Amino acid sequence: MKHYSQSLAVTIAIFALYGTAFSQTDHGMHQGMKGMDGKNTGLPTPPEQFPKWMSNKTSDHLFYKPAPYNWSIRNIPAFAADMYGTGVGHGIAYEAMVTGKADRMEDSIHRSIVGVLMNPPHLPIDEGAILPTFKRKYGSLEKVFDWAHLLHFQTIDVLSHKGWSDEQKDAEIEVLWQRYASQPYAITGLPMNMEVLDSYSYSTTFRTKYPKVNALFWGYHWLQTANYDMLYRTPTNTHIPQYQVMGDRYRNVELFNTDREFMPMTGEMSPRFSKRFPYIANSFDNLHMLHDNIGDILATDTLSEAQKKEQIDIAIWRVLGSTHRGEEPGKGEPGTLHDHRYPMGMPGMGWMKGSTDEDMYMSGMGWMNMSECGHCSIALPDGDQWGATVSADGWTMMVRCMLCARDMAGETIGRAVIRAATEDPNQTLVMISDEEGNWTSNIPGIVFLEVKGDHPECNDWSRVFTSKVAFDNFVRSDDYYKDAKPLTLAEWQTRGEGTPETYRRIDRPSPYKKKGDDGGKN
Amino acid sequence: MGSKSPQHNSTNGKTMKTTILSMILVATATFGAIAPAYAHDADCPFCKTKLVQNTETQDNEVVVKFGNKKIEYRCVYCVFADQKKFSGDLIVYAPSETAGKPIILKRTAGKWSAPDGTVFLNTFKRHKDCAEQSRTFTSKVQLEKYAKANSISNAKSLTLDEMLKEVAKK
Incomplete structure (x- = not known):
């Protein structure tokens, strides 16, 4: 018994030391033990200091870089309208969750968001008009979202612009990225470990409680990520016919797909653009993961208001460029906040759940390299x-x-x-x-x-x-x-050769599949 | 070509091409029947369960030809159940009891047809078993032989019309 007590004391001391060292080096990360579902049971702890701007109450509003290509998204009218519609969904849901209306999420809130997405506005909507309460509470978050959304829209404007060469467009997108990254609200362009970012005690709460609304969010994240390969280095006169295919898919399937295992990744949906501009693809994925984190935090009933505020601040801090300054893609401690590895051949995507050095899993398509x-x-x-x-x-x-x-x-x-x-x-x-x-x-x-x-x-x-x-x-x-x-x-077009003799099938189960889950029909 | 493909010697590459082309020609001449194989790591478009690939001794892939497209399904039940997705005529290459010799089912102007004598097995309860238990045979004798070899109890031989009614019931 004495021997047991000594061992226990030594073990506790080691854990205490380890814990201290850990909290000093990796704030906002793995605090607490892993539970049965692979999630961390404790809440992430804040860094020693948040960036000063996060407590600044002024609006710090930034706007488009003046340029001839601004609003060129409107050259593809249906796409522009659908993209404007995507600016509404999260706002409606966030406002509902901070004003005590979350119990209506899967019915009237869902109907309301679908109503906007199916009858999208023909001009961009100011999110502040949709979520006034949320914005008063979480103003710093809105700064991060607005700045990243602006990068989203301006890169699309460049690619939709008529009359510029592909080289001119590539160069301008680089300029836009530099302008974006120079601001303190910028999200890092480094690949982040998506499994880590989706494994906190509150993670997956929103998608579990509100699968229909989550499908809408991931559905328009699909649109926001898939459009880049539609536009990148393709003639502008092909954009409208291409969008007829993409838009139909978006409105009829993707918005209502509740089977998706993980949010759409830019590198999956637009691999060519993501290879060329990996930092932009990564920042969009980190932005979308921040959206998921915020939804999960707000949907977790066991968190107090103060805890929600703190966790949202930590979630912002985790993905900021300033938090990862000096770090490099492809490097970093595996399985931590500073894990910047990426799948083989795709620098524009963070490390995914179940990935190996060679293979990664894509929801709906299976394992691939x-x-x-x-x-x-x-x-x-x-x-x-x-x-x-x-x-x-x-x-x-x-x-x-x-x-x-x-x-x-x-x-x-x-x-x-x-x-x-x-x-x-x-x-x-x-x-x-x-x-x-x-x-x-x-x-x-x-x-x-x-x-x-x-x-x-x-x-x-x-x-x-x-x-x-x-x-x-x-x-x-x-x-x-x-x-x-x-x-x-x-x-x-009438030819067909079947499976190439070189095709390599990777026969492994989905890393997102839980034990006993057979997809419902089987 | 070799000069553009540094990993392969030009002459060897071309010799290999000729060899493979010859093998394909010989195989086509030998087996005659079209036996498409689509091995992509995908799920059945209907039941969302993993597709089962052909083996050397048994075909499992059910291929629907629609215009220039060839879509792979897990079993014949899944094809019939999902047929509304396709607006035009269909040709279905359904595995038979003999590897490399699929039974060809057709939907022309909305009406299905199958070669004389074709029978269907359709005893599965859950889709994890559909590839094994929803199949097509050239005769009742072959169906019974398959059922016995695979220990499928209550194997019932269905005609095309009976099979379509079974699918419509679910």
Whole structure:
């Protein structure tokens, strides 16, 4: 018994020392023990000092950088309206939760948000008009949200702007990021460990209590993240037809999808944009996770008002750029607030639950390696011949070649969009299919090369050209293709090769699946 | 091509291509029937349960051809239950008792048809069992043989019309 008591005392002392050291180095993180559900049972503790601006009661209002592209989102009217609608949902829910109306969340509040999303405003809405009580209580949070939302809208404006080259747009987005990051309200552009950020004692409360409203939030986060690959380096005259596909999906499916296991990530939904601007993709994901944290805190009945205020301040502090100053992407202590690892091949995404060094899990698509083609599992190419992206059934995947793009879209129900590299780096092909897989192209007269060989070289033998002349020039340059015949779009779209021999299936269960959960139908 | 693909020697790459192309041609000539295989790590569009891939001895993938699209389902029940998603004509490649020789079901102008003698097994209670217990056979004898080999009790042989009625009931 004496021996036992001594051991216990030593153990407690070690824990006490460890706890002190931990709280000094990683405030707002793993305070308390992990419970059965993997969550931390204690509440995160505040840092020694919050940034001074967080207690500043002035509005500190910032606005758009003056620029010729401002409001260019309105070149895609339906998209602009849907995006304006997304500015309303969280505001209505937050205001309801701070004014004692949370019990109406899944009925009248849900109906009210759906009403706005289905009949969106044609001008941006000032959130302050929707959540006056919330804003008085949590003004510093609104500064963070407003500033990040402004980055969201201005980057979209740049990409929607007519008359600028892709290079000009890339350069301007860099300028916008620098302007954003220079302010104290800026959210870090570093990838953050999403499992850590979603494992506090209050985490998942909102989605568990209010699944229908949460589906609306994640549904418009889908829109806010998926739109970037629709716009990035694609001709502006393709944006409206592309949005017809995306908008239908958004309004009819994504807003009402209560099966989603985790919030949509920018790197999942817009992989090409996220590879080019990883810091922007990361800041949007960190912003969306902050939204989830706030909803969870407000929905947790066991927290007092003072605790809610403190936890919201901690949640803000956790994702601020200033909290992670001097830290670098790809580095940091695993499983902590300062874990800035990212999945292989995708610097624009934080570490996801269940990830390994190679593979990550995407809700609705399963396990994958983001450095590989979604169809043939061979490493994605870089440079001008970057391959293609396929958007279908709510997901967007990068593929190596036109065959991979066609066959992947062809195995998926519903309309699809392919965006692909041509022989001309300044001409991105955008093709849209109907329900039956009949494709239309933004470039008339395109022709395809398809001389089936090994998939490790598929981006060589399966290509698209903007003209027959360009095709002829290419085949003349390589004796191997001297007998190759150009395929028209009509010929090409009826082909199909099935599963590539190189496809690597990763057969593991969802890391979000709880024991005994079989999806309801089974 | 090799010069553009640093990981592969040009000549070897082309030889490999020729070899694979030859293998595909031989396989096509040998088996004749279309046996599409779509191995992407996806769930069945209807029951949201994992798709079951073909094995060397048994086909499991049910493929719906709709225009230029080929959509994979977990079982024939799932196809019939989800058919409203598709507005036009359909061709369904349903696994039979013989690997590589699917039974071809068709929906033309809204009416389903199957080769003479086709029977359906549909005894599953939960979708975790649907791939094994909702299947298509060329004859009642083959269905009974399969049921016995897989210890499926109460296996009932259904015609196409009976199968469609079973699906409509649920």
